[in-house]
Amino acid sequence: MYSNKFTESVEKELEFLKQAGKFKVERELEGAQGAEVEMNDSVVGGGSKKVLMFASNNYLGLANHPEIVRAARDSMDKYGFGLSSVRFISGTETIHKQLEKKLSEFLGTEDAILYSTNFMANLGFFATITNEPFGSTEPYMDVIYSDELNHASIIDAFKLCKKENVTKRIYPHGDVVLLEKMLEEDKSKNYRFKIIVTDGVFSMEGCLADIPRLKFLAEKHEAMLFVDDAHGVGVLGETGSGTPEHFGLKAQIDVLSGTFGKALGGAVGGYIAGRKEIVEILRQKSRTYLFSNSLPPSVVIASIRALDLLKEKPELLKQARENSKYFRNKVKELGLDVLQGEHPIVPVMLGDAKKTQDMSRALLRAGLYVVGLWFPVVPEGKARLRFQISAAHTKEQLDRAVEILAGLK
Ligand SMILES: Cc1ncc(COP(=O)(O)O)c(C=O)c1O
Numbered sequence: 001m002y003s004n005k006f007t008e009s010v011e012k013e014l015e016f017l018k019q020a021g022k023f024k025v026e027r028e029l030e031g032a033q034g035a036e037v038e039m040n041d042s043v044v045g046g047g048s049k050k051v052l053m054f055a056s057n058n059y060l061g062l063a064n065h066p067e068i069v070r071a072a073r074d075s076m077d078k079y080g081f082g083l084s085s086v087r088f089i090s091g092t093e094t095i096h097k098q099l100e101k102k103l104s105e106f107l108g109t110e111d112a113i114l115y116s117t118n119f120m121a122n123l124g125f126f127a128t129i130t131n132e133p134f135g136s137t138e139p140y141m142d143v144i145y146s147d148e149l150n151h152a153s154i155i156d157a158f159k160l161c162k163k164e165n166v167t168k169r170i171y172p173h174g175d176v177v178l179l180e181k182m183l184e185e186d187k188s189k190n191y192r193f194k195i196i197v198t199d200g201v202f203s204m205e206g207c208l209a210d211i212p213r214l215k216f217l218a219e220k221h222e223a224m225l226f227v228d229d230a231h232g233v234g235v236l237g238e239t240g241s242g243t244p245e246h247f248g249l250k251a252q253i254d255v256l257s258g259t260f261g262k263a264l265g266g267a268v269g270g271y272i273a274g275r276k277e278i279v280e281i282l283r284q285k286s287r288t289y290l291f292s293n294s295l296p297p298s299v300v301i302a303s304i305r306a307l308d309l310l311k312e313k314p315e316l317l318k319q320a321r322e323n324s325k326y327f328r329n330k331v332k333e334l335g336l337d338v339l340q341g342e343h344p345i346v347p348v349m350l351g352d353a354k355k356t357q358d359m360s361r362a363l364l365r366a367g368l369y370v371v372g373l374w375f376p377v378v379p380e381g382k383a384r385l386r387f388q389i390s391a392a393h394t395k396e397q398l399d400r401a402v403e404i405l406a407g408l409k
Pocket residue numbers: 117118119120151153199203228229230231258259260261268269270
């Protein structure tokens with residue numbers, strides 16, 4: 001039985017979160033994810049109510065696409081539900097290998113390795129590469145250069161890297177000039193590996209990393225470039241393979257991580273893709289891969305189908321792009337401050353945190369679900385509504401969202 005001291009401490013912290021506006025409320029959906037969802041929430045008046053969904057990463061509308069659902073459902077007749085094993089014991093089916101192969105072809109990499117999530121993939125990569133002496137008994141230091149706005153999983157990955165073996169250098173968001181300065185400063189230091197890590201797409205802004213410049217710097221300084229493309233894969237580039245393809249650099253990035261939990265079906269599953277020796281060492285040594293269950297067959301089969309659908313139905317990508325452009329322009333016409341960009345993440349800048357909180361609640365009450373972001377999630381004074389557009393949105397739904405927004409602005 002734990003002590004009252006523990007209870008009091010936790011309650012104090014929970015109260016602090018509430019006071020600081022950091023307490024997260026989980027809104028309950030009743031039914032499938034989609035352009036419109038049934039929501040059961042006191043804000044919408046209690047009971048179940050249909051609302052427009054502009055707050056999911058369902059960029060291609062695959063989360064409840066009939067072909068994805070069918071693939072997942074059919075898979076269970078042959079493969080059952082779960083595998084009750086990690087990959088290297090009895091948790092590898094031929095379909096896991098097929099998905100890894102298909103994924104690496106799609107991304108243009110030599111190989112790929114599946115993880116339970118993108119979060120686990122990032123933890124696994126950095127811990128393995130930097131903690132592994134690779135047979136040497138010599139002391140060593142690696143250095144990681146990381147954009148300050150990189151995802152929480154990258155920040156947490158650093159915590160698994162041994163301090164005595166890794167120097168972390170955080171550069172201001174997108175500041176490639178300062179990054180270059182850091183790389184120059186470190187030239188004379190005898191680092192074993194240098195790794196530059198960035199999100200491909202920064203999810204608070206929907207803005208893209210300067211991949212061409214980062215690649216140039218990585219090459220110049222013999223560093224490895226790692227791009228976490230969670231919000232880019234299935235969204236950007238001519239074939240949807242992600243941010244590198246958007247910049248004409250498909251197949252030219254050392255290491256990619258990504259997720260099946262957003263555009264590519266929206267369930268779960270992550271990966272690392274890159275050169276075959278990197279993938280192989282992760283298979284041998286990465287603890288978040290080795291000691292965690294393998295992906296369920298339904299997810300694997302549906303993810304294979306998602307990659308096939310991207311090829312078979314290029315109109316999905318086209319629609320996501322057209323919808324994003326249409327919505328951005330319509331919101332701009334309302335006189336609102338919209339961040340420029342090409343990604344389906346469309347932030348509408350309101351500035352004030354209180355205004356944003358009130359507005360997001362009012363929008364939900366009016367039938368439009370969009371997430372409000374304020375300090376400390378985004379810088380102070382830069383509060384915003386973050387709209388996320390999907391190929392599944394119809395023009396009528398986009399217009400309705402704009403109308404609701406116009407009525408409340
Ligand atoms: C950049 C980035 N990396 C990793 C993740 C984690 O992905 P997953 O949900 O597959 O763990 C996310 C999801 O929010 C993300 O945005």
